Amino acid sequence: MRARPVTLPAETDFRSRLRSAAVTARVGTWLAICFTVCFATGLISHYAQNVSQPIPFPTNPSWGYRVTQGLHVITGTAAVPLLLVKLWTVYPRLFIRPPKGGRKLLLEVLERGSIAVLVAGAIFQLASGLANSAQWYPWSFSFRATHYAIAWITIGALVVHIAVKLPTIRGALTSDVEDTTYDRPTATEPGPISRRGLLRTTWLAAGVAVLVTAGSTVPLLRKVSVFGVRSGDGPAGIPINKSAAAAKVAPAATSSSYRLTVAYGDQEVSMTRGELLSMDQTSEALPIACVEGWSASGTWTGVRVRALLDLVDAPPGSEVRVVSLQESGPYRQTVLQGNFADDDRTLLALALDGEPLALDHGYPARLIAPNRPGVLQTKWVSRLEVAA
Amino acid sequence: MRTTRIVIGTIGVVVGAFGAWLLLSRQDLDQLVDTAVWLGVGVILHDGVLAVATLLIGALVLPLLPRAARGPAVVGFVVLGSVTLLAVPVLGRFGARPDNATLLDRDYVVGWMVLAAVVLVTVVVASVLRSRSGGARGPRPGGRRRPHRA
Numbered sequence: 001m002r003a004r005p006v007t008l009p010a011e012t013d014f015r016s017r018l019r020s021a022a023v024t025a026r027v028g029t030w031l032a033i034c035f036t037v038c039f040a041t042g043l044i045s046h047y048a049q050n051v052s053q054p055i056p057f058p059t060n061p062s063w064g065y066r067v068t069q070g071l072h073v074i075t076g077t078a079a080v081p082l083l084l085v086k087l088w089t090v091y092p093r094l095f096i097r098p099p100k101g102g103r104k105l106l107l108e109v110l111e112r113g114s115i116a117v118l119v120a121g122a123i124f125q126l127a128s129g130l131a132n133s134a135q136w137y138p139w140s141f142s143f144r145a146t147h148y149a150i151a152w153i154t155i156g157a158l159v160v161h162i163a164v165k166l167p168t169i170r171g172a173l174t175s176d177v178e179d180t181t182y183d184r185p186t187a188t189e190p191g192p193i194s195r196r197g198l199l200r201t202t203w204l205a206a207g208v209a210v211l212v213t214a215g216s217t218v219p220l221l222r223k224v225s226v227f228g229v230r231s232g233d234g235p236a237g238i239p240i241n242k243s244a245a246a247a248k249v250a251p252a253a254t255s256s257s258y259r260l261t262v263a264y265g266d267q268e269v270s271m272t273r274g275e276l277l278s279m280d281q282t283s284e285a286l287p288i289a290c291v292e293g294w295s296a297s298g299t300w301t302g303v304r305v306r307a308l309l310d311l312v313d314a315p316p317g318s319e320v321r322v323v324s325l326q327e328s329g330p331y332r333q334t335v336l337q338g339n340f341a342d343d344d345r346t347l348l349a350l351a352l353d354g355e356p357l358a359l360d361h362g363y364p365a366r367l368i369a370p371n372r373p374g375v376l377q378t379k380w381v382s383r384l385e386v387a388a
Numbered sequence: 389m390r391t392t393r394i395v396i397g398t399i400g401v402v403v404g405a406f407g408a409w410l411l412l413s414r415q416d417l418d419q420l421v422d423t424a425v426w427l428g429v430g431v432i433l434h435d436g437v438l439a440v441a442t443l444l445i446g447a448l449v450l451p452l453l454p455r456a457a458r459g460p461a462v463v464g465f466v467v468l469g470s471v472t473l474l475a476v477p478v479l480g481r482f483g484a485r486p487d488n489a490t491l492l493d494r495d496y497v498v499g500w501m502v503l504a505a506v507v508l509v510t511v512v513v514a515s516v517l518r519s520r521s522g523g524a525r526g527p528r529p530g531g532r533r534r535p536h537r538a
Contacts, residue, residue: 080470094435116431153404156405213475
């Protein structure tokens with residue numbers, strides 16, 4: 001090693017010609033595509049979980065939420081190698097000395113500020129999203145509110161970044177990847193691989209990242225997804241998010257005094273599980289798809305929610321409050337919008353794949369509806385209530 | 389072009405400002421401080437630790453390898469390094485719970501070793517093939533300077 005005092009490097013010290021805008025723009029394009037898909041699918045999920053939905057969230061296709069949430073986690077995972085390579089190509093820019101003097105300095109500060117926001121937001125979103133998908137919450141902020149807000153900030157900063165860099169992006173993307181027009185003057189040393197090689201390596205890394213994780217939601221990949229959070233095992237072949245033990249419902253759920261109460265105004269009907277089983281049973285193949293990105297499909301059997309609401313003459317289109325035996329937790333009570341309550345496929349499920357529902361799947365009865373976030377498929381249901 | 393850029397830039401500022409309002413208006417101060425810490429630590433870990441570690445590996449390890457192995461080694465490093473980083477939450481099993489056997493239900497360390505072995509074997513095979521076919525194809529590090537991959 002050359003002996004020199006330990007100082008910050010200058011931009012000109014970085015000589016690899018792989019750190020070129022020609023590479024940055026190409027990786028950046030795919031990164032922007034991934035972030036856009038992540039943002040759009042995230043908005044869908046956020047809206048699907050809103051209690052108030054001015055435009056009703058559709059019940060079709062039944063697998064819609066499964067696909068959008070799967071895409072959300074898949075594109076977020078693929079973005080990790082893309083972001084790392086992209087940041088590597090522009091790392092020398094971190095050491096550019098700021099220009100002297102008024103207007104130029106101000107512009108530089110603004111641009112660097114927007115990039116700081118973009119980089120901080122991008123790293124935050126990917127890190128917090130990956131931790132969340134593995135149910136790891138090493139922070140005190142609310143994941144949903146923060147991940148949602150910083151998504152808007154990051155996308156805003158990305159749009160600003162594209163506006164600032166538009167001439168370079170266009171120039172770089174319309175010329176050959178080996179073109180040196182947009183290179184820093186000192187970036188002339190060949191790397192151990194070519195620029196095309198680096199691009200292919202980046203696509204390969206993103207592909208491997210998807211293959212080794214996507215088995216949590218793509219059944220075909222279960223065997224190769226060595227980092228899948230869930231391999232798809234569980235009672236009746238469906239994984240569990242919150243166990244009966246964690247929800248502290250086991251005594252109430254297995255008690256002989258369990259009753260399901262359906263209420264509309266002052267009309268009320270209470271039924272045992274046996275009475276529910278003696279009603280018309282319907283079977284539907286519906287996925288359970290969680291916000292954390294895993295999903296699995298099962299055949300659920302039970303009573304149509306609409307048939308239960310008819311017992312108390314609740315009018316069509318009524319919004320239903322679904323109450324669980326859980327004593328606490330944000331999802332103890334959920335709201336089932338009118339279009340979901342009236343859908344023929346929305347069941348109060350009593351069985352899964354021909355077996356009585358497992359306690360961890362919501363025994364004695366759980367809600368299952370098409371195209372609905374897993375956290376809202378309330379388990380251990382004790383009460384369905386329509387306000388008069 | 390100039391107008392287009394101004395319009396796009398303005399949209400970006402508005403979208404970002406909406407996000408900032410969402411962030412600031414919905415949580416209490418402790419949670420915001422924690423969010424700020426996470427935002428800052430992420431950048432510091434990348435720019436100050438990960439990027440520097442990558443530079444050091446490039447400068448110290450690559451020159452030790454035979455020339456034909458350097459390209460494959462870089463490919464292997466990018467693939468295995470980035471995938472290992474994104475697997476940290478499952479490798480550490482931080483979210484595992486005794487009451488839920490369906491969560492984090494694989495042996496992730498064994499999975500990592502299998503992946504690392506596949507990458508390593510591929511890198512070695514590619515290196516041998518390259519050296520047999522007459523050394524490194526593609527660009528060679530210049531003969532004038534010692535390889536410097538900053």
